[in-house]
Every structure is written in structure tokens, then in C-alpha cells.
Amino acid sequence: MVALAAACDSGGTDHAEPAAEPGRAKIVAALHDLISVDRLPGAQVVRTEHGKAWTATAGVGDLERGTPFQDNARVRIASNTKTFVATVMLQLAAEGKVELDAPVERYLPGVVHGPGIDGNRITIRNLLQHTSGIPEYAAEFGTTPKPGQIDTHDERIRWGRTDIAEVVRNALTAPADFEPGARWTYSNTNYALAGMVLEKITGFSIGAEITHRIIDRLGLPDTYYPDADEVDIRGPHPRGYARIDGKLVDYTEQNVTSAGAAGAMVSSGADLNRFLNALLGGELLPPAQLEEMKRTVPLGIEGQSASYGLGLLANPLSCGTVGWGHGGDIDGFETRGGATDDGRAVTVSVNQVPESGETTGHLNAIVDLALCAGS
Template sequence: MGQVGPAIAAPERVGSVQEAMDELAKVHGVVGAIGGAYVDGRPVGKGSAGSRLLDGEGGRIPADARFRIGSQTKEMVATVVLQLVEEGRLGVDDKLADLLPVVARKDLVERAGDITVRQMLRHTSGIPDWYAAEPNPDGSEGEISFDVFDFTTRYRPLDLVKWSRARPRTGEPGERFSYSNTNYTLLGMVIERLTGRSLAAELHDRLFAPLKMTRTYLPEKPPEGIRGPHGHGYYPDARGRLRDVDRFNASLGGAAGGVVSTAHDVSAFKRAFTQGRLLPPELQRVLTDRLPQTPPPPPGGGGGGGLCGGKLQGQVIGGSTAGYVTMTFASADGRRQFAMSATLSVKDISEPGRAMMKAVESVFCPSSSANPAGA
């Protein structure tokens, strides 16, 4: 996740979103791509390229289709946690062991009595990542703890936390940044324990409904898929065969990365968050003073360095797992957003990620010969 920079006036011209998606779909490993750009809440372009299914099958993905937003979910979950702080239901320096006694009682999180909400929000808790691949004895990357192609087994959040317990801590509480999905799995549990309601219900009532994110939801039960026509992602199995991973196991997403949304709805959230309409300034700074980096890091810049030769400052936030990568750019003044999703047929997301950054540049930093009308 990039840092939010100062609000600097941005170029008025807007390039073609459709052309940007056409270029993105040409990248090796991209099956389909969709995106939508907004200025002051007004759509200024949308586009779709590639296909819904592999090998050009299924027609184009509808430009307003739903997609999994991955780790962009974390900022939404963090917002709900801090709204609960504003309501006095917990504090940012409350200890994990007090908020979730079960993790201390069952020794599921080492140093649970020292780890704070603030540290989990900022990924400085030192809690290892349940999603990360376990290293092999020779130091090379091993296998992740779950089967990517198991769409039906229902894992409890505590099961995911337990997977991380055998792994070494990444540092002392508050010592340094180390990205870990476990932090947000635990924060989702905290939300549910404090409210007595599901995380899906809290996200809906606090964010999705008030912001009119009418096509956004958090799947809760495997093998719940994405509602409506949408793009399918693919992932190679142990034999190298590409397999459809459209029904990614919902119980492996949750607070760490489970939300399904659209370009319009993600942009509505980012606009409200950036403009300070969801949290008071002192609580928003808990996130913006040191933003957690969400995978993939913005390849090729676009965070603190700004776009358009530094004239457009903002934040890039991304998310990915088997079969897809998503990215949203939001300008620091809250006026401009550009959300994209690409379905994939490769493991390595670096090339699609770089192409997404180029797409942002082509839309919000068009050349003097670009069409100012958008697409």
C-alpha cells in the first residue's frame, strides 16, 4: 500500500479507460481485465478487455462486474475496528489477550498479552502470517498450509491462527513492519466478539449500506462464489495444469481479504475514507501515518512519489491471491479513483501489477494528444 501524499492539483484531462484495459489484457498471463475511473464521484470511464474464461471463451467480462478485492478488505476491516474505538468499545492500545482470551488460553498467539490493536492494524505485532508458505529446510519457499483447490472445507478463523503458531515470530511487538494476514484474521474475531454479530453484517451496516455500495458483500460459507457474470481466474496445479479457481474458499478470506465488490463500490469507499467521512482525524491517522502494505506492492511507483511527474499524489492499494490481482488508485484529495481487476493464468503477479500502474498513468496522466473526454 502506498503512502498518501499532500493534495496537489491534478491534470484535468482523462485518458481512455477502455484503451487502458485493452493494453492490460495484452499482458502475459492476463485472462480478462475490467476497470472504472471516477472524478468527484462521477464516472469518467470504464472498460473491459480479454475474456471471462480462459482461451477467449465466455465473452467479455461486464465492465461493472463484481470481483474479489483481496487485501483491500483490510482497510475496510480496520475502519470498522476504529469506529468501535470511537464508540468506546475498545482502545487502540488494548491487548490482544484481553480482547480474545481464547488465543492466550490455548497459546495460539505468542506474546498475546503484549500485542496491541494498534500493532495489529499496522502489521507491527510480530505475529507470523498464516497465509505465507512455510520455508523448506534449505531455506527455499515451501508450500502454503492449505489446498488452493479445496473449495469446500470450512476453516474457522481460529484454525487459521493456529497454522501460524508454529512459525517464528517476525519481531518484538511494535518493533517493525511485517505483513501478516493473521493480524486481520484476529481483528475480524475481535469485531465479532465485541458486537455479537458477524463480520459480514458489521461491514454491511457500517460501510456498504451507508456508502451505497449495493453490490458489495463478504462471502461467509464455502463454496460461495461471486454473484453475477464475472471473470474466472486460473492457477497451475502440481502438474502445471491450469485449473479454474473461481470458487476460492470463502473461509480463507474473511477479514484478511474476502470482500467481493465492484470498481464503483471500491471507489466509493476510498473516496469516503480519503475525505475523512468515516473516521475522526486522530483515528484515521492510526492508519494513514503508517499504512500497512498490502500485496502486491505498487510496481513501478505510484505511491509516495506521485503520478503525472509528481503532480498527482495519492495511494495505491492492491490485493491478490490465486487467479487474480486487483488495484485501486485514490488521489490524496479524494477526488479521483481508479479501480481495476485482472483475472490471471499465472502464479507471478509482478508483470500484471506493473501493467496496472501503467493503466493508472494512462488514464490520469494522458499525453497532450490524448482524448480528454475519457471512455
């Protein structure tokens, strides 16, 4: 272990041999900038290449104790959950149990309907690709909920179990955002519905299916789908912080049933890297289904070059290749990462959701730097 505290005021550790990784010094310096410039409490980067990983941390994982992120720190990975859910759906497609271009109505009769919303015209592909036009069920951080949306800062939602089926019903009382397939707009409701489809088809919970089909299969020791009444994070983890009404609040403990199939999971950087490398390497899906997952549509957002497949973002990298992954935000944590087709993967985790898009851009820049190092 090489201590870096003397090189940067925020402190930190780097678990790698000094000259073992190309670009390591720049990556670690950028990680420390998240603390000194962007004023985040703590950060961790895990880079994996062909099964060999190294980890570096900056800042603190616990403001009260002043301790850093632990090795194999577990964090709430939020919307990275969507890639796991999409992978299970594509496994079921490979098994002939679901058709991607079949209407949702076939699997959830009578559920998907509302003003301008018709489950006979919305497909499973639309759900996984965010091209359904179905409105969002969760209010964005710091905004007033719209009709049909929930406030994730409501103390009842933070500590109590959420009936996601009821949440979906309420969301579907709002009008459709657009005609199915007309464009791309991110909506967590799509994945709440995808989770309901998976449970209807398999007869098991989405957590059980992800555990059996992915976590146990790959041997991911730090990854799990929380139980319905769980509020703690199991195992080693940093504290997670959220700024609410101008105050920094410890938001580590929370019930994530409101996130559900759209964002409930916990994992570590090493496990996320292993998952993405296994996915892209064909360990989880046959070639035809992996190709479907990687068929993308443009986001249609000015300044954004990324495109979206089935639970998988394609991010063009500065070195000319593509980083495949997702990313996620939930009160207390943000993760950004990706993997390349040639066996490199990186996850950057911070223990506070950035308060500006600029800071999230800095996380994405670290991902780009790490994936392109040595290429």
C-alpha cells in the first residue's frame, strides 16, 4: 500500500504498485480534486483490467470519524440496478419466456393504462430503453413532486416500505410524455414495470432472480438486493450524505423499496467491474441478446454524445472506443463507471450526490481517463 496523504491535503490511499498502472497518477489526482475542488466528502475509484484491480480513495467515508472509504466498500448503486434487471429480462428472452417487442399488456394485463398510455402499444423494449413515454414516478432531488410523483425525502418513504405497484398506479394517472418509440426520456417507472413483468413471468421476486441468475453465478461477494424492510447497508461501507434544506444530512440508512427494480441494489466497485466485464464478455447473455442490449438510441439531449440500449449506456471515450455501463444517484451516493469490450472496467463512487452537473462531469471524466489509460 502506498500512502498518498502527504501528496494531497484531503488524504487517501492507493492500493497499487507505484508504477503498475498506466495513467494511475492522473486518475488519483483527479479523484482528489473531487474533494478539494468539488467539496465532496469522499471518493473511491476501482479500476480493473483482465481481472486485476487496483483501488484508490480520497477524502473521508465518515465525516464524524474522519475515516476513509474501506476496501471493497459497499455503496448504494441506485440506477446501476437497471443493468442487472435488463440482463435478467434478456436471459428470459433467450429462454423464450418473454418477447422484447411484445406489448406489456401481454404480461401485465390491465396495468399499463392512463391518459395517452396504452399497454397494448408499449413494448418490453420500450420499457428497457426508456422510449415508452411513461411518466416518471419519483420527483428529482430538491424539486416539488408533480401529480402522480412521490417525494423521496418524505420521512415515511425514507423509513417505511413502499408499495411500488401503488406508486406505479399513481404515476400512470399523469399524461404520457410522448408516443411510444417517438423519443428517449429517462423514467424510473419503466423499470418499476419491468420488475413487475419479471416477477409475473418467473413467480419469484426481482431480488431473488438477480441473486440466482447473476450474483451467485458470478460470485459477487459484495452485491445484493436489499430485503423489503432493510434500512442499513450490510458489511463495510462509507456513510452517505445528502444536502436537504441547505444542511448536510447523514442519509446512509433508508428503506429503498421506493427505488425497487429501478435502483435498490448495493454493490462495490470491484463487483460492479466484474459484472460489467462478465456481461460484455458473454458470460451472462448469448450473443444475440447481448447485441440487442447494445442496440442504442440517441438521448436527444444537447451536448450529450451518449446513447442508450437496453439498460446500458454507450459513452464514446476520448481514446476512440466506447464505454458501456450505467451510473446511479440515490440520496447519499453517486456511482459512475463503465467497461470496454477488451476487458477494462472502472467504477467511481462518492458518498454525496453532487449538487451540480459540473461535478458529475468530473466523475465521468475520471471514468474516461481510467478506461483510456494505456490504450
